[in-house]
Amino acid sequence: MTDAKPVTHTTLPASGMPFVPMAGTHDPVLLTEVLEALNIRNGKTYVDGTLGLGGYTRAILAAADCRVIAIDRDPAAISAAREWAPAYGDRLTLIQGRFGDMTKLLPGPVDGITLDLGVSSPQLDLPERGFSFRLDGPLDMRMEGTTGGQTAADIVNTASEGDLADILFQYGEERASRRIAKAILEARKETPITRTGHLSRIIRKVMGRGDGRIDPSTRSFQALRIAVNDELGEITRILEVAPSLLLPGGRLAIVSFHSLEDRLVKNALRAASGGDGNTSRHLPQKHETAPELTLVGRKPVIPGTEECTRNPRARSARLRIAEKRTMPEKAGDA
Ligand SMILES: C[S@@+](CC[C@H](N)C(=O)[O-])C[C@H]1O[C@@H](n2cnc3c(N)ncnc32)[C@H](O)[C@@H]1O
Incomplete structure (x- = not known):
């Protein structure tokens, strides 16, 4: 998100729902693909576990007459969102917290969960947050x-x-x-x-x-x-509980930016969908519990050339998608 461009109406599906712009500019990575992955419908509830500047959240709210629960561990992200959130009334709930604690944060299961991992442009671009080696500031880095x-x-x-x-x-x-x-x-x-x-x-x-x-x-x-920020611990914790937080047919859409994140996501989704999360072909493939998810596409979705040219940060992005099964299959069926 370092090369920021505004989200425009043209990037969003025409739903008739309002899209509220906000102060600052930002180019959310793989936005169209994430919206498609979440299968957004009227009357449903989606969780954006990494609100940031609200690019995904506002696009989801514009795509249908649905609700969004938006979570961010950074109090600054929540305060910034309070500026534009009132335009969505009770369709948007803001929560300051960690997505690894989502079981405690949500009132019940939902129709979709998305995560856009890593740091946001305000975190990177403000020297006082201490994330950037390009800008001198206190060596802080706490989200x-x-x-x-x-x-x-x-x-x-x-x-x-x-x-x-x-x-x-x-x-x-x-x-x-x-x-x-x-x-x-x-x-x-x-x-x-x-x-x-x-x-x-x-x-x-x-x-x-x-x-x-x-x-x-x-x-x-x-x-x-x-x-x-114990980032890998956070990802591990949400991946463990995500299937139980989704309603049948609910989608999980996770965008990662480096191999450590993507490996955790890939292995956890494979394991929860009945494959072996361990990538070694030499280990026994045991499925002791019934698979709860189905992978949507075996390969990750990656940004096209146009998006990578417009937004170089997108180059390393990988979107993985899974769907909560309607009826759990018997262990070993997958
Ligand atoms: C890449 S930005 C998200 C950008 C967002 N999709 C948008 O369109 O504006 C990542 C955000 O996730 C937040 N974040 C990172 N790890 C988190 C965690 N474990 N729990 C909650 N928020 C987290 C960061 O504070 C940051 O604001």
Whole structure:
């Protein structure tokens, strides 16, 4: 969402329902595909588990006379949405919370759930949120803002060298994780690392210009963001409960942006639809419980060339879709 363009009426289905623009501009990734995936109908209720700037939420509300429960863990996203939410009356409910806690947040099962994983443009573009290596700011990265737990600076200044290297390797797939962790430990002996600019200078010193394709700080910043916000834990938690939160025929549509997220989604949806979530062909394929979901398409939906040109952030996006089965099949039938 860094290359923002406004959502326009032309991207939305003509439903006769109002579309309320809002302050700021934003280009929601795979919007048309997500709307199609959710199979939006009058009178139904959908959950947008990652409200952000409300691109999906407003498009769903414009697509039919339906209701949306919109969740975001970032209090700033909820406050921004309060500006335009009144136009939808009781069709829109805003909830500040984590999608991993959705069982507690929802009043009951719904007709569709969508997630657009990762960070939003205001989070990335505001230096004071500390997500960006391009803009100097406090090394924070908490999606909950100041109400969140530990910051990226807390991790960088207190973790052991081994733990830091593991974080950078596991969550950033950073091959230079050990060298970067060592350099961080050296640097913090001099002075605590409290700014994004300071951290990215340390990384650049280790990596030089990198391979020139991405900024040398990209993987390390991704890793710290994932660790600070327990992002993979959140995805795991929602995937465990999502089938039980859907009404029969209800759809789950998840957009992910990197392989760690997509692997979790792919494996969980496969497992819940009766395939084996483990991708190894060498492990036994056991289905002890009846499959609750059916995959909609075996391959992920990816953005077309036009969307990738318009919005480079879309390039790594992958949409996976599953549908809640009407009657659970007997275990082993799938
Ligand atoms: C990529 S943006 C969503 C953009 C949105 N689809 C739009 O069209 O404006 C991701 C949003 O999800 C929120 N988020 C990330 N992880 C979350 C979680 N576990 N629970 C709730 N919200 C989360 C972030 O705070 C951010 O606002």
